[in-house]
Amino acid sequence: xxxxxxxxxxxxxxxxxxxxxxxxxxxxxxxxxxxxxxxxxxxxxxxxxxxxxxxxxxxxxxxxxxxxxxxxxxxxxxxxxxxxxxxxxxxxxxxxxxxxxxxxxxxxxxxxxxxxxxxxxxxxxxxxxxxxxxxxxxxxxxxxxxxxxxxxxxxxxxxxxxxxxxxxxxx
Amino acid sequence: xxxxxxxxxxxxxxxxxxxxxxxxxxxxxxxxxxxxxxxxxxxxxxxxxxxxxxxxxxxxxxxxxxxxxxxxxxxxxxxxxxxxxxxxxxxxxxxxxxxxxxxxxxxxxxxxxxxxxxxxxxxxxxxxxxxxxxxxxxxxxxxxxxxxxxxxxxxxxxxxxxxxxxxxx
Numbered sequence: 001x002x003x004x005x006x007x008x009x010x011x012x013x014x015x016x017x018x019x020x021x022x023x024x025x026x027x028x029x030x031x032x033x034x035x036x037x038x039x040x041x042x043x044x045x046x047x048x049x050x051x052x053x054x055x056x057x058x059x060x061x062x063x064x065x066x067x068x069x070x071x072x073x074x075x076x077x078x079x080x081x082x083x084x085x086x087x088x089x090x091x092x093x094x095x096x097x098x099x100x101x102x103x104x105x106x107x108x109x110x111x112x113x114x115x116x117x118x119x120x121x122x123x124x125x126x127x128x129x130x131x132x133x134x135x136x137x138x139x140x141x142x143x144x145x146x147x148x149x150x151x152x153x154x155x156x157x158x159x160x161x162x163x164x165x166x167x168x169x170x171x
Numbered sequence: 172x173x174x175x176x177x178x179x180x181x182x183x184x185x186x187x188x189x190x191x192x193x194x195x196x197x198x199x200x201x202x203x204x205x206x207x208x209x210x211x212x213x214x215x216x217x218x219x220x221x222x223x224x225x226x227x228x229x230x231x232x233x234x235x236x237x238x239x240x241x242x243x244x245x246x247x248x249x250x251x252x253x254x255x256x257x258x259x260x261x262x263x264x265x266x267x268x269x270x271x272x273x274x275x276x277x278x279x280x281x282x283x284x285x286x287x288x289x290x291x292x293x294x295x296x297x298x299x300x301x302x303x304x305x306x307x308x309x310x311x312x313x314x315x316x317x318x319x320x321x322x323x324x325x326x327x328x329x330x331x332x333x334x335x336x337x338x339x340x
Contacts, residue, residue: 045240
């Protein structure tokens with residue numbers, strides 16, 4: 001929000017006075033920027049790095065340690081990306097709450113989006129301790145799928161009707 | 172060089188020479204370390220901080236940050252082209268290894284270790300099989316020296332030749 005926005009909002013005399021004061025204060029900086037900095041710069045690009053997808057851990061052979069290593073590195077990158085997404089969603093919600101103050105119910109949709117994303121993040125990366133590898137995540141996913149087959153979606157509690165399968169004894 | 176009290180009124184080497192009034196040797200704690208410290212501060216600011224600040228200033232004014240761009244089709248950027256600031260790019264280009272290079276080196280080391288481990292497993296398996304079956308002329312077959320048997324056989328031969336007949340062994 002620059003001074004131009006204030007000026008275009010038809011300000012009163014007091015605000016105009018302060019606009020002029022600030023313009024005077026920033027005029028040397030503006031002059032420096034426009035006459036020295038900008039004519040001397042040549043714009044040049046930088047890029048976001050894109051990583052090629054490699055086979056995930058479920059596609060690796062058991063004795064292929066290089067495939068496992070690459071899957072692990074990819075898992076770490078994916079975790080960083082997912083955490084950054086979660087951070088952005090949280091920031092959106094908290095900035096909304098900060099701005100709305102007492103009307104924070106306005107932000108409830110953002111809150112729901114954030115909480116859903118948080119649950120999804122935690123069901124993928126949570127409860128695995130600090131030293132996570134892609135193999136622990138894979139095993140966790142397997143255990144979760146077994147649990148869901150027995151008890152329904154996670155967070156719903158244990159299914160009371162479920163009984164462990166007894167080993168069948170032949171004759 | 173001509174030094175005379177007339178031209179250098181503050182220069183007093185000895186009160187005796189100048190007539191014996193005023194200018195006594197003042198006894199006070201040494202200022203040497205403090206003076207030396209100021210010298211060092213001056214020196215290192217000039218040698219270290221001033222060039223660093225100059226480089227930072229000039230690169231920020233005349234080069235400035237890069238602008239984020241989509242990667243052009245069919246172009247693989249160099250690893251320093253993923254950084255925004257010129258000084259960071261300089262460090263990435265000339266001081267740091269390429270992350271991809273580090274990654275591939277690590278994979279090569281891992282490959283070697285993995286091959287070694289596989290060979291070791293195979294060796295242990297072979298070893299175990301040979302130990303249990305014991306049917307090959309390798310580690311667990313102890314060769315017998317036949318030297319003495321052959322000597323005994325030769326001696327017996329000689330004896331047979333010498334004695335002959337019914338006394339032969």
